[in-house]
Amino acid sequence: MSEVVELSNHLLSQSGRSINAPKTPPPVFFNRKELGQILQVYGQMVAKSEWRDYAIGQTKTTCSFAIFHRTTDKPVYRIYKEPRLTNKQGAYSVINHTGLTLKRGQELEQVLKVFDKKRLQSVD
Numbered sequence: 001m002s003e004v005v006e007l008s009n010h011l012l013s014q015s016g017r018s019i020n021a022p023k024t025p026p027p028v029f030f031n032r033k034e035l036g037q038i039l040q041v042y043g044q045m046v047a048k049s050e051w052r053d054y055a056i057g058q059t060k061t062t063c064s065f066a067i068f069h070r071t072t073d074k075p076v077y078r079i080y081k082e083p084r085l086t087n088k089q090g091a092y093s094v095i096n097h098t099g100l101t102l103k104r105g106q107e108l109e110q111v112l113k114v115f116d117k118k119r120l121q122s123v124d
Contacts, residue, residue, distance in 0.1 A: 028062055028063045028082075030056075030063055030065070038079055038112070041115050051076070053070070053071045054066060054068065055068070055075070061084055062082045064080050065079040074097055077096055078094070079092070079093070079111075092104065092108045092111040093111065094111055
């Protein structure tokens with residue numbers, strides 16, 4: 001049994017990782033439910049011809065869903081997931097094109113209410 005432990009310690013030291021080294025956190029991304037909620041709102045706004053394109057981005061600590069009016073424009077809105085802020089301000093936020101945080105919270109469904117049809121009516 002001790003030979004197995006020695007062998008595994010030797011293999012780990014060969015790979016450059018220590019046995020007691022902290023594990024790297026898993027990458028941050030939207031899960032299936034969250035992505036479904038976002039795409040439902042996105043689809044409604046596409047049907048109204050308000051939004052036309054989107055992009056999904058990821059860093060080590062956040063992921064974002066950027067919404068565009070035209071493909072060549074800057075994002076009109078960005079929906080962020082930042083799990084390290086879960087216990088402070090909430091993991092989810094919606095930010096507009098000027099960088100102003102429109103809504104932040106613990107639940108994505110509540111944060112997405114910023115896009116209610118009452119608030120985003122087209123002006124003809």
